[in-house]
Amino acid sequence: MVDEIVKEPFKLRRGGEMRPTNKKKGQDQMKVCIETFIPEMKDKIIIDKTINNNAGRRFRPDYLLEDLNLIFEYNGMQHYINPFKLRGDDIKKEFYANHTDKNGIDKKYDTIRWPYFFQLTKPIAKFVFRDLMKHFSEENSQINKNGYYSDEKYYRAIGEIYNDPFDLNRKKKATEEKHVLSPGFHGTREVPATFCDKGIERFIKDLSWKCDAKDRGCPCNAKVPESIKHQIKRSLDLYCGDLKKNEEKWLIIPEHNEQYKKFFKFVLDEKYTNLFYGRDPSTYKT
Numbered sequence: 001m002v003d004e005i006v007k008e009p010f011k012l013r014r015g016g017e018m019r020p021t022n023k024k025k026g027q028d029q030m031k032v033c034i035e036t037f038i039p040e041m042k043d044k045i046i047i048d049k050t051i052n053n054n055a056g057r058r059f060r061p062d063y064l065l066e067d068l069n070l071i072f073e074y075n076g077m078q079h080y081i082n083p084f085k086l087r088g089d090d091i092k093k094e095f096y097a098n099h100t101d102k103n104g105i106d107k108k109y110d111t112i113r114w115p116y117f118f119q120l121t122k123p124i125a126k127f128v129f130r131d132l133m134k135h136f137s138e139e140n141s142q143i144n145k146n147g148y149y150s151d152e153k154y155y156r157a158i159g160e161i162y163n164d165p166f167d168l169n170r171k172k173k174a175t176e177e178k179h180v181l182s183p184g185f186h187g188t189r190e191v192p193a194t195f196c197d198k199g200i201e202r203f204i205k206d207l208s209w210k211c212d213a214k215d216r217g218c219p220c221n222a223k224v225p226e227s228i229k230h231q232i233k234r235s236l237d238l239y240c241g242d243l244k245k246n247e248e249k250w251l252i253i254p255e256h257n258e259q260y261k262k263f264f265k266f267v268l269d270e271k272y273t274n275l276f277y278g279r280d281p282s283t284y285k286t
Contacts, residue, residue: 005251007242009187009278017181018119018161020062020074029161030074033120034063036157037129037148041065051099059092064109068142071096071111077190079115080199087198089113110136110143115206116190117232119183120161121275123225125154131222135211138218165276178275183228184235186278191239191252192260200254204263207232230272233264238279 020030028047035042046064063072073092078085096109112132118124130147137145155175162174162181174180185191195203210223240249254260277283 005244005248006239007244007279009242010281017186020076027160030063030072030114032160033157034065034072036160037125037153038065038068041067051096052101057095059095061092061096061109061111069107069109069140070136070143071109073111073113075113075115077116077188077194079113080195080203081190083196083198086196086202108140110140113206115203116188117184118206118228119181120154120158121180121183121225121227121231122151122154122177123227124183125149125157127222127225129153131220135213135218135220135222138213138220180275182231182235182273182275182277184232184277185239185252186235192236193250193252193254195254197257200257200260204259208263227272229263229266230269231275233266233268234273235277235279237268238277242279 018029018033020028031045031047034045044065044067046066048060048062049064050058050060051064052058061071062074065071073089075089079089080086093111096111099107099109101107112128114128126149130149133143133147133149134145137143137147158177158180159173159175162179163170164172164174164179165181166179192200192203207224207229211218211220213220236253239252240246243249243251249255253264275283
């Protein structure tokens, strides 16, 4: 029935996109990514294990880096669609930031969230593993104040996570950023039109966050790369363009949400969109 509403995108096969787990490839891609950029954490990441505090409360972070007092959370679609899930995320973040373990020892964790519509472009890698690390290191002495990013690590990471989409035999590893799927929405039905109001707020914050702690002496100047919002918009424009009926854009975008409409008023800059898009044949046909 769906193919009567919208065209099918390019069929992404194994190694086509970044996911927390890829059963076909036999690896946890989020874990691979973290360990590639922070090799001292190899085999030390605690996955999906409960944390208890001295008040008897418990939560289960996706990826806990105990030595760095750092948590990575992979935010799937439910973290934008389900308002109870969003509220739970806020409670968890507060719990991690003000945690006292069951022995009464303060153990506060910083949290990095990876949205399901992100991919490992070079600007995103720099933002997460360099800029955010510098940001957190101002108050977390366990984190390297220079961050963990390098170009060498970046190319190693995309080679581990992605395949070259231009290789007809699907055997070559990604070696260039253009082999990386663009951040955005390609085949998923969990598009912004399905987000609750608070989910749209989070979505926009994911695309526009910047450090506001200069008044506290934070010198990091961290902010989400400008490129991401253009890549997201491009993917949504392509999705809407593949609808069988132009008047059904409401299936993809929340047409009546004023915050969404205001944010996406910007003019698309093509210098940011030179990536691989599942709904743009010109980016994968050679």
